[in-house]
Amino acid sequence: TPSLKVEGVRSRGGQVVLQGESFPHALAHALALADSQGATFVPPFDDPDVIAGQGTVAMEILRQHPGRLDAIFVPVGGGGLIAGIAAYVKYLRPEVKVIGVEPQDSNCLQAAMAAGERVVLAQVGTFADGVAVAQIGAHCFELCRHFVDEVVTVSSDELCAAIKDIYDDTRSITEPSGALAVAGIKKYVARTGAQGQTLVAIDSGANVNFDRLRHVAERAELGEQREAVIAVTIPECPGSFRAFCLALGKRQITEFNYRYYPGRQARLFVGVQTHPQHDPREALLASLGGQGYQVLDLTDNELAKLHVRHTVGGHAAPGASERVLRFEFAERPGALLGFLERLGKRWNISLFHYRNHGAAQARVFAGLEVPDEELAGLPQALEAMGYPYWDETDNPAYRLFMG
Template identity: 30%
Template structure:
């Protein structure tokens, strides 16, 4: 079957649902009171973060590996992943007693690497290579060709797509009311293809919304150009969805099933992670909350609607929380960086603290540009304000008191270098 003709068969998704029962439970579909109140609607979260491997990826991985012949299982399998697919493959290898070689980017959070090794045990070996999923994938495919092992694609394989499609089957069994919007995260497109196909068949009036991170909108690129193109550069922050090119199978299926595709800023994703943690005690990873973050971009359409968001994963490394908080504050307009040249007078630094900063403002970063002439040389200063409107007043007070400054937040290259 050629790529352009493939479309998931409902019978194959039903078959997959019986297969994945061995490793994945029916994740709860829970109404979220905070989100429902905020958007004046009925927001339900499909909690795939509660699977044993803490993401939905176990479904597609196990469905694919289970379909292999005994001969192919004996030769072993190989995969590439930024984390969640690797964990699904690792657990499947241990369950089916087959050996797996797992290639992961060197940038993969340590927590995910540790989990892969734990789930796979003696049946997997992990290789760290390259900076992105695509780098790791190239190495894994080369290994498969050379060794004769079967390559288990994280998204661009019919069996994987059908395994992820079992989520759609479950949602419609769990939710008795008509669903107005189904919001799905997109990395390579396997989840959106499988679940979207099931909904198009059995809930055709539901609007299916795909969501990508602003730093890696590869599905939007493919759909806008009607051709599966690769992004030249991507932001790797949303590691579970940072792919340069979506699947040849998946983009064609998504072209048929998606009603819209939204691109969410990484800062909004970070704010959503923190809000879920603080309000609902839900620990989620960046890719896991993309569908929930997208609600902010849909807010004018949601009143009175029934909405389902797939919360796709919770494999978040706690060491990333400082970066997540920083990105959130920058996005919300609450964190600002400046290069400040202090006036050539005694006590200028004290004056800055007492007369320039407003009540509640906090200096969170301070570093002299030079080691000499302190209080008279330039300094990089990070200031956290209480409200986004505080930036205007902060700049005005610096000007009034003759502090020469350069605002860094909107100078991307300089900002990233210094901060």
């Protein structure tokens, strides 16, 4: 449970008991406490009264929008919300579709509807913690199996993109489970090509820890198919970076990670801006492949996106005379290529990291192999480039991890 929820309960005088690794463990402990203390257990979703209470959301929707309504998209965890909405909507407006939306790694309703009975998921993803439930509620499933039209599942990246959409549209920030329905609408429309329809999304929560927004922002572009993450093999020689940037054409580079190690080939971890309609990922891969580059698509590789992109590197090659520097320059399309053009081919690049954060200034961390006899002329050459720079060769962080 996010600390925001925990602190919210405590701030209102409630006692918080944290038990178990997931909802089933917490539920079992809560039931045991209620039994031993003679307390009343209030179910979060699997109870007729709770289902009816959540169904009043549908009452508000139909009252506020009496006109044409094609479908209502509902986030699904234990199923109380969608069960109540579906029962109410299908009684009054049976022509309106009720569509559930679940994370791909927490799809207990979709699995139950496919099996015709409740199932227990072997593993539940926790990115959308508000719907991280391994089994749909019993009362909930009896209603859902009759009144829910279909279930759509979405990825974590698609959830991040939906959080961004909601923020752009309303300036409000939702938690991942709160953005499920919007992500579901986007996937439904992309799949069906629906046009001119009235679709409603239930935005069900904003309990997100602030520090999680870093991850959301990092992955939103991937969820919108506006960024591709690739591994590229290039010749290990001066000028190969520039040649690769030229091969990309006018595409904006969003990230560039590299660490030199002796050999004939260099491997780059690169993020490239794409567009789902005008310049899709497939066109990028085909273009680079057609120019002779060996490319591996990592856009759907969780290990690459979560960890490898931040750990590309290692220590300097034995005997290398390396100077490491930070640069800043105005961020615009082609800015990275312009930087490499000014850097020229005089020194071999042994380390490189660049990430486009949407800010006005781009930041580059680079290592240059500069022979001892040329060190005296390095400051003058760097000044001639015209970029602000900082020599970080003696920085203890570099010395410890990469020097």
